[in-house]
Amino acid sequence: MDNSVAIKVEHVSKKFARSLKRAMYYGLVDIGKAALIPHRFRSEGLEARINDDRSQVPVSANTQDSGFRSQVSDAGLRPTEFWALQDVSLEVRKGESVGLVGANGAGKSTLFSVLSGIYGPTDGRVQIRGRLQALIALGAGFHPTLSGRENIYINASILGLTTKEINSRLEDIIEFSGIREFIDSPVKKYSSGMLVRLGFSIAVHVDPDVLLIDEVLAVGDAAFQRKCTDYSLKLAQSGKTIVTVSHNHLFIQSMCSRVVWLDHGRIVAEGEADDMLRRYRQFMAAPLDQGRLDTSRSGHPLLIHDMYWTDGAGERVTDLPAGQPVTLNFDLEAFEDVSCARVWIHLHHLEQAHALTGFSMYDDGHYIRCRKGRGVLQIRLPSLYLSSGEFYRVSAGIRDWICGAKLADSFAPTPFTVNDDGIPCLSGVGDANRVKGSMGAKLYIPYEWRAAGNIELRDDNIGAG
C-alpha cells in the first residue's frame, strides 16, 4: 500500500440477514464452514479484481462519479439476506478529511464497522495504516458501579492504551471532560450527558492516526457540543486523517474536503465537498415530489389543487430569484360555500423541521370567503430574503376561522431553490455572487458595508485588478 494512503478499501461487500432466526442459522453455518473448511472465506476473483485495479490508470480523486451501477447482484445471497455494502472501493489519503453522506440505511455505519474491524467484510479487503479510533461507541465497557476514574482506565485500555499511557493522559482526560468533581463517583450516578463527556474525552485522548467520527457529537449540552466540534475541526486542521458521518452538512462542509455519497450500500458518487453536498441535497429533495398532486377530494370543503411560485413577470418558477418580488399562488377549489377560512403558510429549509418563517391570516387578521367553484389566492413577497444555493419548501393549510377545523388537506409542493442572479450590488463594490448563503446561513438580508474615518472599505476584486 502506498505510504501516503491511510485507508484503502477494495471491493468491500458486507451482507446481513433481516431475520433473527435466519441470522442465527447462517451464523452457525458460517462458523461451521470456517472451522471445518479451510479458506472458505476466499472469494473467487477478488485478487484478480484488485490486481486489475492496480493496472488501471489511477482516476483523479476529483469528482469521480461511478453513478448507480446497474447490476444489482443477488448472487451469493441466502433468503432474507441483503447487501449492506456492495463492492465499495475507497481511498483516503493521510491528512485528508472525508465525509460520508447518505440516507438512513445507506451503509455508512456498516462501512465504519468494517473499517474499525468489528465486522469482517463478506468480500473484499480493507487496509488501514496506523492506529484507528472510532468515535462511535463512547463509554463502551463502562462498569456502572465503578467510579469515573476507574472507568477511564478500563475504557482507555479497551481502546488500546497501555497503563503507562493512561497514567500520563489521565489529567488531560479529566480536564477535558469537565466533570472533575464527579470523577470518583460511580458512573451509574452520571447523567447521560456526563457519560458522553467522559467517553468522548477518553476517545479523543487515544490520539489515533485515523479517526472515524459518527454523529455522537449530537449529544451533550450545547457548550460541550461546541467543544467537540471545535476539537474535531482542530484535529482535521492538524493533519489527522478523518472520516466522518453526519447529517449536519454544515459540519461536513467545514471539516471535509471530499464527500462520498453512499446509497443502498454502494458509492453513488464522490468528489469535492460543496459540490457533492449540493447534489446530495438535490437528490434527497426529489422523493418529496411524488404524490403531491393527489387532488382527490378527502371530505374537506376546500381543496388545494396546486401551489406554485411565480416571479415578478408572472412566470411560474421553481428557482426563485433572491431579492426580487415573488408570489406564492394557491389554486383552490371549494366544494361548498365557506364563509370564513384562514390560511397559514410555513417556509422551511429543506432539511430542517422548524419553519424559517410563516405567514398566517391568524396573525394578520385576514380571512377568505369562498363560493363553490375554483379560484386563486396569492401571497406576494416584495423581496425574497433567502440565501441562494439552498433548498427550501413551503407547507400550507387552511382552517376554519371560528372552530379551527381543518378545511383542506395541507399541501406540500415541490421544494424550490433560490438563485442570486437578481441581487443588486448594493454598495457599488463587490461581487453579487458572493452574497450567497455563506457558512450555511439560510436567510439573506440585503446589506452593505460602509466605512468612515481611518477605515477604508475595499474590494479584493478591485484591489487585485
Added chain:
Amino acid sequence: MKQNVHEQVTVYDSSGEDRIALSAWKHMFAEIWQFRELINRLALRNIAGQFRQSFLGYLWVALPPIATTVVFTVLRSANIFNVPMEGELLPYTLFTLIGITIWQLFTQFTMTSTTSISNAGALVSKIYFPRETLVLSATVSLLVTAAVNALIVALVFAVQRFVPAWQSVLFPLYCLPIVFLALGLSLFFAPLNTMMNDVSRILQFAFQFGMFLTPTVYRTPKYEDIATIWETILYWLHTLNPVTHVIVTVRQLTTGEVLLAGPAYWISAAVSVLVFALGWRFFHICEPLLAERI
C-alpha cells in the same frame, strides 16, 4: 505531520486465511501478550465491580459450596441415603467439600467465560479488540474466587481439626487442568452462545446433573467391585470426565496418599490442554463473525 516509519498496516479481508493457517498460533500468542494489560484490566473490573454493591461481598463466593456440603452431610447423617466410604481417609464433610468446591469452580469458570462475549453486548458490537481478552479476563477474575474458595476449604479443615498432608500445598498445580478445560470449553461455546443463548442454558442444565455424575458427593465404584451394568456406566462416566481425576487427586493429596498423580490424571490433564488448544483455535477462526451476530 509526523511520519512514523513503523506505522502498522492493519488488514481486514474476507479470505480469513491468516486465521486458518498454521502460523496463526504465533499470532494468537502474540495477541494475548500484546493485550495482557487489557486482560488484567477487564479482570480487575470484573473483580472490583462484582461485589461493590453488596454487604457480604466475597462471602457470596464461599456460600454455595458450604451450603451444598452441609445439605449432603446432614442428609447422609440422617441416613436418607447411604454412601459407602470404607477405606476413605477423609471425613465425609471434607470429602464432599473438596468435590463440590472443585466442581462448582469448574462450572463457574465455564459459565462465566462462555457468557462473557454475549454479556459484553455493545462493547463487542461497537469496538474492535481481540475478543479472547473477554473470555480470558473472565477466567482470570475467577482465580480470585478460586483463591477465596481454597481459603474457605482450609478453614473448614481447621474447624474439623483435620491436618492435611504436606503434599496438599501442591493442589493449585493439580487444579490447573480444570482451568484449561473450562477455558477450552468456553472458547468453544462462547461464539455459539452469541448466536443462540440456548447454549448457556444447555450448559447450566448439564452442569446441574453433571455434579451427580462426577464423584463429588460419593466415590467412584472400584473397577474390581463392579457388579451391575449401572455401576459400569457410572464408572466410565467418571473415568472419562477429566474433572473426576482432579477431584480424586486433590483428595488424595490432602490425605497424603499421593505425591505424583497416576497416569489417569495425566491423561486427563493432556486432554484438557488439548480441549483448550482446539477451543482457542476455533474461537480465533470465528472471531470476525462474532460482532454481527450478537
